[in-house]
Amino acid sequence: MSTWARTPGSVVLEGFHPVKHALRFGAEVEQVVTTDLADLLDLATSHAPDLYDRLAVGATQVDRARFTELVGRPHPTGTAGLARRPHWDxxxxxxxxxxxxxxxxxxxxxxxxxxxxxxxxxxxxxxxxxxxxxxxxxxxxxxxxxxxxxxxxxxxxxxxxxxxxxxxxxxxxxxxxxxxxxxxxxxxxxxxxxxxxxxxxxxxxxxxxxxxxxxxxxxxxxxxxxxxxxxxxxxxxx
Known part of the structure; x- marks a missing residue:
């Protein structure tokens, strides 16, 4: 089991688009990691310019081994996040x-x-x-x-x-x-x-x-x- 998967009350966001949507819809995103910050910001420029500044400041670059340790497996976009699972009434x-x-x-x-x-x-x-x-x-x-x-x-x-x-x-x-x-x-x-x-x-x-x-x-x-x-x-x- 990955490191993040063992975090109580949280869910793993595998890939750029899940991270993007979680951020846009107000999720409590605790961490964002990427294997290549420049590539991530290129994706933000083309697919989510509204999130460029947040990702530029909030994403952490890690090597591929650390990414796999946190997430459980690699991802083509080299991006993942950890978010709190929301509760609704x-x-x-x-x-x-x-x-x-x-x-x-x-x-x-x-x-x-x-x-x-x-x-x-x-x-x-x-x-x-x-x-x-x-x-x-x-x-x-x-x-x-x-x-x-x-x-x-x-x-x-x-x-x-x-x-x-x-x-x-x-x-x-x-x-x-x-x-x-x-x-x-x-x-x-x-x-x-x-x-x-x-x-x-x-x-x-x-x-x-x-x-x-x-x-x-x-x-x-x-x-x-x-x-x-x-x-x-x-x-x-x-």
Whole structure:
């Protein structure tokens, strides 16, 4: 295990883009290291000029051996960070006065897909990404998949008995066509795993079941694609 991975309450940001997003969205970034400060500042110039001064002052150059010791493995950008895992207030996130939908993933199993969902949800302005089941939504693989955008919105695990306020809209192939529906701002958009679909508990809780438009003989969409389509539809009808 890497040195940073043993830090209680913190998460490792592997690469320039996770560090960039963590800094932009107010994460408590405790350390930033790079194997080449000049290369890092070149990246900042081209991809994040708003962070150039912070990285110029706050990043520490280390050799490759030290980088691997801290992070656990090398990275193509030679950049990594250590950030505090944020805590959010469930009453605020799950309350009825949300101005954008929350995404609920019902027992997701693929870590990379979960991370990609966080990334697209952040981009489209979702209120939160919540999941049920055993998978840790802050697992390092999930964090890599989100490119550090866990810090752009609340991300966490929901107990089976909990449910956010608002209209619960479940997505399933036998539901009404999404194109004829309007998604309320405070909706909860529920998605099952690719293989097993929605659980009976979530389906029973749903106020409405919608389906995504799909060509005949195509069996399903990737989870991230499904979330992106639903959230994009919300932006068009909000």
């Amino acid at each position: 469930p009453a605020t996130v799950l309350g009825a006065d949300r101005t954008s939908p929350a995404v609920l993933l019902d027992h997701p199993r693929n870590l990379g897909n979960l991370g990609a969902v966080v990334r697209v949800a952040a981009g489209l302005g979702a209120a939160a990404v919540l999941s049920t089941g055993e998978v840790d939504p802050w697992h390092p693989t999930v964090l890599r998949g989100s490119a550090g955008l866990h810090f752009a919105l609340p991300v966490g695990r929901l107990a089976e008995a909990e449910s956010p306020a608002g209209t619960v809209i479940a997505f399933d192939a036998d539901g009404e066509d999404l194109r004829g529906a309007r998604i309320p701002d405070n909706a909860v958009l529920a998605f099952g795993s690719e293989r097993h679909g929605l659980s009976e508990r979530v389906r029973a809780r749903a106020d409405r079941v919608l389906s995504l438009p799909m060509r005949a003989q195509v069996s399903s969409y990737n989870l991230t694609t499904s979330v992106a389509m639903a959230l994009y539809h919300w932006t068009l009808t909000a």
